[in-house]
Amino acid sequence: MQSQQAFRIETRAWLEQNCPKSMRTSMVQEEVVWGGRNAEFANPDSEIWLQRMAEKGWTCPTWPSEYGGGGLDKDQTIVLGEELARINARPALTSFGISMLGPVLLEYGNHQQKQEHIPKIVRGEIRWCQGYSEPGSGSDLASLSTKAELQGDNYLINGSKVWTSYADKADWIFCLVRTDFDVPKHSGISFILFDMTSVGISTKPIQLISGSSPFCETFFDDVKAPASNLVGRLNEGWTIAKRLLQHERTMISGFGLSAGQSDNGGTTSTISSLEGTAMHYRGDSKKLSDPVLRDQIARFKIDADAFAHTSKRSIEESKQGQGPNATSSMLKNYGCELNKRRYELMLQAIGSQGLGWEGEGFNDEELQLTREWLRSKANSIEGGTSEVQLNIIAKRVLGLPDILSLAQK
Amino acid sequence: MALVLSEEQQLLKDSAKNFCEQNAPVSVLRGLRDSKDEQGYDQGIWSQMIELGWAGMAIPEAYGGFDFGYGGLGVVLEETGKTLVSSPLIPTVLVGATAIAQLGNEAQKQVLLPKIVAGELLTALALDEHTSHNPSKIATTATKVDGGYSLNGSKTFVLDGHIANMLIVVARTSGETDSEQGISLFLVDANAEGLNIARTIMVDSRNSSNIQFKNVVVAEDALLGEKDQGFNGLDSVLDIARIGIAAEMLGSMQAVFESILEFLKQREQFGVLIGSFQGLQHRAAEMYSEIELCKSAVRAALAGLDEPDTTQAEIAVLASMTKAKLSEVFFLVSNEGIQMHGGIGMTDEFDIGFFIKRARVAQQFLGDSSFHRDRYATLNGF
Structure with missing residues (x-):
C-alpha cells in the first residue's frame, strides 16, 4: 500500500512537470498521434509528450521494460491511468502496434522478434496495419486465400486484403497468409510480418457511405518476406489470429465506453452531451420537451452507465498478465450497438440540421455528425460482426452446442 | 468503488446460496401458496435466517447488528432471489431497519433495531396509495391532536402489512396532496385502534395488504424523522430499498437464465x-x-451505498439506473423463460411460472422502469 501511494505521488509530480499544457485537453481528431516513419504532429507539443512518455515506457505501461515497456504491475497501471485521467491527459500514442500486435507478439513472438519490433512500437517509430479480411473472407475469416510459399530464405506472397486501415500510411503489416492449401482451413494459416515498402505491394483507398475513409484495398504481387518474420509456428497462425482479435474487440468496445462518457469527450465529435444537444436544438431550458426522445435518451444513458460499470468490472476481474477473454465478445458487441444507438439519438436530437452533407447552411460539427452517424454503422461489422460475437458468446461462454462445427472442419 | 466481491462477501454469498438451495427451494413457496398459509412465510426458515445473522446484516454494531454493509445484505438478497424465498427480509430488514437506522432518533434506534436483529419485530412500510408508485403523492393525513397525531386515509401494496408488528406510515402533516413538502413518517403499532388491515393475495404468492386508517391516534414520539420534512429522508431510504430489491431481481433472473440454458442443452x-x-x-x-x-x-x-463519500444525489442516480435496468431485463428474461421452455414453461408444475409472477411484482415495487427513467432524466437535468 505504502509503495503504491509513493508511486502515485511520484507519478503525479512527473506528469505535472512533463505533460505539456495543451496535452491536458480533450483529444481532437486531427491531432491524434499515430507515429511511424512519416509521423505527423499537428500540435508540436504532442511530439514532446510522446518522447517523454515513450522514454518511461508509459505508452505501453504493462509491457516488460526489457523491451522498452513501462514494466508496471496491475496496481501501478491503474494508478497511472487515474493520474492521467485526473489531468485529462491525451493519449501520447495511438497505434495498432499497441492495441493489437504488441500483446500477441509478446505472447507468441521469439526473443529476436520482440527485440526488433516491441521497442519501436513503444516509441511510435513504426506504424502497423492489419492484413486480415479478404474480398472472399469476411465473417468466415479462416477461409482466407492469400498465399505464402517458401522460396529459399523468403516467403513469396500473392493475393489481396481488404479493409486494411491506414495501409497507405503504415510502415509494416501483420498479415494472415495461407501456407497450406491441403488441410482443413484453420490448420493452414500462418502469421507473418513484413515491410510495406517491399516491392510488389500496392494500396487503394476505399470510399465509404460516410465519405473518405482510412480503409484500403491492399494487393500483394510476388512480395518477398524473410522466413524469420513468421510469428509462432508454421501453419499455427490461427491461434495467434484469434488472440489478436480478442485484443481488437477490447479496443473497439471502447467506442461504447466513450458513448457513456458523452459529457467529457472521448469521441471525436465536439458535439458532446446527447440531452444537452436535444434541449439546445429545441430551445428547452429545464426539461426536454419531447417526452419520447427524453425516455429514449434516459434508456440509452442508463445502458451506457451499466456498460461502463461492466467494462470496469471486467478489468477488475481479469488478473494481472491475463489478457481479454471470451467476455471481450460481449463487450465488443454491446459497446458497438450502444455507439450506433448514440448516433441515431444524436441525429434525432439535431433534426434536419443533422442531415447536411456539405456546404452552406450547416456548421462543421453538424456536418461531422452526419458523417460519424454513417460511419458508426460499421461498428457492428468491423472486428467481427455482432452476429459473429453472439455466436462466440453462445459457444464459448454459454457452452451451447455448435451447429457450425461441421462446416468449419 | 469495488465492482468485484470481497473475500468476506464471497464467503457470505456461498453460504447463503447453500442455505437457500438446501432449506428454502422454490418448492417452499409453492407449498405456502398451495396450503394458503396464513403467515405467508415459513417461520422455521425465517428463524434459521435470523440465526445466520441475516436480519442484522446492514445494521451497525452499536445497535446489535453485524455491520456487514449493504454489500453484504445485497449478496444475501441475490441468493434468496434465486429460489424466491418468501420472508420478512425485504419489508423488515431491507426497508424497515434502514428507515429506522437512517431517520430514527437515538431512542428509537436503541429500542427497535436490536429487536429486528433478534427477529422480535416485523415492520411494513405503508407508502403507496395509488396503482403506481408515486412517493410524494400522499393524501393520508396526520393531524395534530392532544398529545400526538391522528391518522386518516388508506394505503395499498403494503408488503407484509398483515403480519407486521409495526407499520411505518407515510402521511401528510401539511401541504398539497402531491407536494414533497409536508410529508412525515410515523411508527404505528399494528394493533392500534382504528386500523383495518386486509391481506391481498398477490400473483407472486408473497404477502401484501390494503390498510385503512380511521382516526388512528399515535403519541408525539411516534414521529420518525422530522415533521413536514420527511420526504428527503424517505426518498433516501427508498433508494436503498430499490437497490436491494434490484439485487433480489438479479438473483431471480440468473436462476431463470440457468434454467433456460439447461433446457437448451437437453x-x-x-x-x-x-x-x-x-x-x-x-x-x-x-x-x-x-x-x-x-x-x-x-x-x-x-x-456506492457502502462508500462513505457517496452523496445522496449520486445514490439516487445509481438507484434509478439500477432499478430501471433490472426491471427491464427481468421483464425480458422472465418472458423468454416461458417462451424458450415452450409448452412446459406454461405448466404450473414447472417452476418458471413463479419467476414471471415474481418479476412483475418486483418490477412495480418502488417504481417501475418508466418511473425510474423519468426520475433518472430529472436527476440528470433533462
Missing part, C-alpha cells in the same frame, strides 16, 4: 439439441449480456 427437436439453433443462441447470448450489465449495475450501486 431438449431435442428435429433430431438435434435445440440449443444448436442460431435463432435461440443469439437470444440467449443477448440475455447473457444484459444480465452481465445488471450484475455490474447492482454491484456498483451496492458499493
Whole structure:
C-alpha cells in the first residue's frame, strides 16, 4: 500500500512537470498521434509528450521494460491511468502496434522478434496495419486465400486484403497468409510480418457511405518476406489470429465506453452531451420537451452507465498478465450497438440540421455528425460482426452446442 | 468503488446460496401458496435466517447488528432471489431497519433495531396509495391532536402489512396532496385502534395488504424523522430499498437464465439439441449480456451505498439506473423463460411460472422502469 501511494505521488509530480499544457485537453481528431516513419504532429507539443512518455515506457505501461515497456504491475497501471485521467491527459500514442500486435507478439513472438519490433512500437517509430479480411473472407475469416510459399530464405506472397486501415500510411503489416492449401482451413494459416515498402505491394483507398475513409484495398504481387518474420509456428497462425482479435474487440468496445462518457469527450465529435444537444436544438431550458426522445435518451444513458460499470468490472476481474477473454465478445458487441444507438439519438436530437452533407447552411460539427452517424454503422461489422460475437458468446461462454462445427472442419 | 466481491462477501454469498438451495427451494413457496398459509412465510426458515445473522446484516454494531454493509445484505438478497424465498427480509430488514437506522432518533434506534436483529419485530412500510408508485403523492393525513397525531386515509401494496408488528406510515402533516413538502413518517403499532388491515393475495404468492386508517391516534414520539420534512429522508431510504430489491431481481433472473440454458442443452427437436439453433443462441447470448450489465449495475450501486463519500444525489442516480435496468431485463428474461421452455414453461408444475409472477411484482415495487427513467432524466437535468 505504502509503495503504491509513493508511486502515485511520484507519478503525479512527473506528469505535472512533463505533460505539456495543451496535452491536458480533450483529444481532437486531427491531432491524434499515430507515429511511424512519416509521423505527423499537428500540435508540436504532442511530439514532446510522446518522447517523454515513450522514454518511461508509459505508452505501453504493462509491457516488460526489457523491451522498452513501462514494466508496471496491475496496481501501478491503474494508478497511472487515474493520474492521467485526473489531468485529462491525451493519449501520447495511438497505434495498432499497441492495441493489437504488441500483446500477441509478446505472447507468441521469439526473443529476436520482440527485440526488433516491441521497442519501436513503444516509441511510435513504426506504424502497423492489419492484413486480415479478404474480398472472399469476411465473417468466415479462416477461409482466407492469400498465399505464402517458401522460396529459399523468403516467403513469396500473392493475393489481396481488404479493409486494411491506414495501409497507405503504415510502415509494416501483420498479415494472415495461407501456407497450406491441403488441410482443413484453420490448420493452414500462418502469421507473418513484413515491410510495406517491399516491392510488389500496392494500396487503394476505399470510399465509404460516410465519405473518405482510412480503409484500403491492399494487393500483394510476388512480395518477398524473410522466413524469420513468421510469428509462432508454421501453419499455427490461427491461434495467434484469434488472440489478436480478442485484443481488437477490447479496443473497439471502447467506442461504447466513450458513448457513456458523452459529457467529457472521448469521441471525436465536439458535439458532446446527447440531452444537452436535444434541449439546445429545441430551445428547452429545464426539461426536454419531447417526452419520447427524453425516455429514449434516459434508456440509452442508463445502458451506457451499466456498460461502463461492466467494462470496469471486467478489468477488475481479469488478473494481472491475463489478457481479454471470451467476455471481450460481449463487450465488443454491446459497446458497438450502444455507439450506433448514440448516433441515431444524436441525429434525432439535431433534426434536419443533422442531415447536411456539405456546404452552406450547416456548421462543421453538424456536418461531422452526419458523417460519424454513417460511419458508426460499421461498428457492428468491423472486428467481427455482432452476429459473429453472439455466436462466440453462445459457444464459448454459454457452452451451447455448435451447429457450425461441421462446416468449419 | 469495488465492482468485484470481497473475500468476506464471497464467503457470505456461498453460504447463503447453500442455505437457500438446501432449506428454502422454490418448492417452499409453492407449498405456502398451495396450503394458503396464513403467515405467508415459513417461520422455521425465517428463524434459521435470523440465526445466520441475516436480519442484522446492514445494521451497525452499536445497535446489535453485524455491520456487514449493504454489500453484504445485497449478496444475501441475490441468493434468496434465486429460489424466491418468501420472508420478512425485504419489508423488515431491507426497508424497515434502514428507515429506522437512517431517520430514527437515538431512542428509537436503541429500542427497535436490536429487536429486528433478534427477529422480535416485523415492520411494513405503508407508502403507496395509488396503482403506481408515486412517493410524494400522499393524501393520508396526520393531524395534530392532544398529545400526538391522528391518522386518516388508506394505503395499498403494503408488503407484509398483515403480519407486521409495526407499520411505518407515510402521511401528510401539511401541504398539497402531491407536494414533497409536508410529508412525515410515523411508527404505528399494528394493533392500534382504528386500523383495518386486509391481506391481498398477490400473483407472486408473497404477502401484501390494503390498510385503512380511521382516526388512528399515535403519541408525539411516534414521529420518525422530522415533521413536514420527511420526504428527503424517505426518498433516501427508498433508494436503498430499490437497490436491494434490484439485487433480489438479479438473483431471480440468473436462476431463470440457468434454467433456460439447461433446457437448451437437453431438449431435442428435429433430431438435434435445440440449443444448436442460431435463432435461440443469439437470444440467449443477448440475455447473457444484459444480465452481465445488471450484475455490474447492482454491484456498483451496492458499493456506492457502502462508500462513505457517496452523496445522496449520486445514490439516487445509481438507484434509478439500477432499478430501471433490472426491471427491464427481468421483464425480458422472465418472458423468454416461458417462451424458450415452450409448452412446459406454461405448466404450473414447472417452476418458471413463479419467476414471471415474481418479476412483475418486483418490477412495480418502488417504481417501475418508466418511473425510474423519468426520475433518472430529472436527476440528470433533462
